[in-house]
Amino acid sequence: MRSALLLLPLLVGSASVGCRGGADRPGIAVMPEMFHSVPYDAHDPNGVLPRGQTLQPAPLGTVSRGFSPTHYAPGPEEALRAGRELTNPLPANAMVVRAGARLFASNCAVCHGPQGAGDGPIVPPFPNPPALSANHAKQLPDGQVFHIITHGQGIMPPHGRQITPEDRWRIVLFVRWLQDPNVPRVAAPGGGS
Template identity: 50%
Template sequence: MKRALGCAAVALLATSCEQDVSKPNYEYSPDMVGAVAYESFSPNPVTKDGRTLMLPAPGSLARSQMPHHFKAGPEEAARAGRELKNPYPASPEVLARGKMAFARYCSPCHGSGGLGDGLVTARFPSPPSLLADHARGLPDGQLFHIVTHGQGLMPAHGSQVMPEDRWKIVHFIRSLQNPQQTARQEAP
């Protein structure tokens, strides 16, 4: 009995695969087949703004986009210092990422420990130490702004370093400035 059923199934499969390409296939439930689709950018009488792909609501952000409402310059840097907070926690993973990004983008000038003794300082004016009182006194948002837009002789890094990595670099700079506190945080 089992074998007979098996043969029948094989026979059915075999016939269902046989196709006469000169005739249209049998349409099962054809309701959606004939639907008229609008093109994404064609006008549309049904939607509110008359477009098929409606405009996003004001203030919408693209996925993973971080808005940045600051221009270059010292006043804007100071405002960023007042208004922006580091959105990431100073976790070991964040610090490790910040360290890697700092080594890649900042250490050629600032040195891997932030002392202002990077390789290019032989031919380029030395940056101030990031461990000095001045840099310690800069709020997180201002550090983020300086990395994004540059400052004085330092070129802007907004186009090279992703915003999230800029914030992680800020945590790494803090960890250079306060190694003991970081060690305490990382202790289990």
């Protein structure tokens, strides 16, 4: 206890030294290795690596962890092929549909409307998107809807860059649920991107 009391002024002293300085003078770092890491940071210049950068492009043919490569190019023919080849890998349960509903609300409802009726708030200067409850959309296979979300269709912009493949499948399930909330759909194994 006594030694702790003796240490107190020392601690207060070093804390006040460490805190001195303004916003552009950060003061003294008591333990600099806590602030500056030994390895290069991603955006540090680097004399050893190509182009003098630490951050290097991924080697050709590699795939980031958690991502599946896209095997489909944009366009209606590829959309049809995705419709034939892909199945939704996610289980059709309430949790997935709810997650899909949230994603639909933030990514799609602005044009398609909250219930997919083609009455989103962005519509007036643009042509209405077709209702997702129409027979045409009902008959699109899951894989084709996935492709349309990924690459867009006509004037609908692609969403592949901002929505992960898994989240796209969640949206597909929600679209199915919008089209027919009473029919529980059983997902087949498979999937892709």
